[in-house]
Amino acid sequence: MDFKQLRYFVAVYEEGHVGRAAERLSISQPALSQQIRQLEHNLDVTLFERSSKRLLPTLAAHTLYNHALPLLDGLQRAKEALSNFQGHALRTIAIGVLQTVHTSLVPQMLERVRQAQPHLVVQIYELTGMEIERRLLNGSLDIGISYLPPRQPGLHGTPLYEDELQLVIPADHPLREFKKVSLAQAAELPMLLLGEEFQVRQIWQTQLASLGRRPQVQAELNTMAGILDSLLHTKLATVLPGRSRHEHDHQALLWKPLSEPRVPLKVGLVCRDIHRQQATLGLLRTLLADVIHHTQAPP
Numbered sequence: 001m002d003f004k005q006l007r008y009f010v011a012v013y014e015e016g017h018v019g020r021a022a023e024r025l026s027i028s029q030p031a032l033s034q035q036i037r038q039l040e041h042n043l044d045v046t047l048f049e050r051s052s053k054r055l056l057p058t059l060a061a062h063t064l065y066n067h068a069l070p071l072l073d074g075l076q077r078a079k080e081a082l083s084n085f086q087g088h089a090l091r092t093i094a095i096g097v098l099q100t101v102h103t104s105l106v107p108q109m110l111e112r113v114r115q116a117q118p119h120l121v122v123q124i125y126e127l128t129g130m131e132i133e134r135r136l137l138n139g140s141l142d143i144g145i146s147y148l149p150p151r152q153p154g155l156h157g158t159p160l161y162e163d164e165l166q167l168v169i170p171a172d173h174p175l176r177e178f179k180k181v182s183l184a185q186a187a188e189l190p191m192l193l194l195g196e197e198f199q200v201r202q203i204w205q206t207q208l209a210s211l212g213r214r215p216q217v218q219a220e221l222n223t224m225a226g227i228l229d230s231l232l233h234t235k236l237a238t239v240l241p242g243r244s245r246h247e248h249d250h251q252a253l254l255w256k257p258l259s260e261p262r263v264p265l266k267v268g269l270v271c272r273d274i275h276r277q278q279a280t281l282g283l284l285r286t287l288l289a290d291v292i293h294h295t296q297a298p299p
Helices: 003-015 018-025 029-043 059-086 099-116 129-138 183-187 199-209 224-231 242-246 278-293
Strands: 048-050 055-057 091-098 120-127 143-147 156-170 190-194 216-221 238-241 253-259 264-271
Touching: 003 018, 003 029, 003 059, 018 029, 055 059, 059 278, 091 099, 091 129, 099 120, 099 143, 099 238, 099 278, 120 129, 129 143, 129 199, 129 264, 143 199, 143 278, 156 199, 156 224, 156 242, 156 278, 183 199, 183 253, 190 199, 190 224, 190 238, 199 238, 216 224, 224 238, 238 242, 242 253, 264 278
Parallel strands: 091 120, 091 143, 190 216
Antiparallel strands: 048 055, 143 264, 156 238, 156 253, 156 264
């Protein structure tokens, strides 16, 4: 038994399917099956009950899995520690972030990561929620910062903070004197919105659909900054996460809480392999909790 076989075993155990595990490991199915059979032969145990559709782990497999994870994590940590002395490339982590949470989290997070892990290279990609989930599934992203719960099977979410959609209007809008705006009132307004590929837009449409309504879309833009700049010259309204107000505080724009009902947003870390990424998730959750604590909550 070696670390390569342990890594192969963990992939098959977590996927429950040789084909998916082989795709995750970027090896052929026959080669993976041979390695698992060799591992069973070396250990003299049966690790999986094989059926036509999936592999069912035995009690021996459960036991081996619980021992394999700390061994593999320890090996990874040892490699990372030794790389500082051997001149190896720095470890890289790829994070996909929604545009609607990017401005409030990423700048402060990056400095905290640099201080906590100076040998960690962070790659940030501003993406839609759909693209974040697609890249997590194909392995080109390690972590996503997105709205929860994830929509794709096989992804796992860890909460970071809660937000809510707010109505944003120019200062001379007819609703300027309202302290709050009901969902039914907002449904009547001509809107300038993010495109349909954006999760905020999808959440808004779902809320209106619960009232049997559709958004009154007059125009679309693909950036929050562009929408907020454009609102200053229109009579249109938009909906955006309330925390964005403190990063895009135009004095000529008014942010109105939505009510009857509120439209809550749950933001969190999203990943594919929650067991293997526990250390990274723990680091980011701790650092982001500090950022969130020092960021003023929306009114």
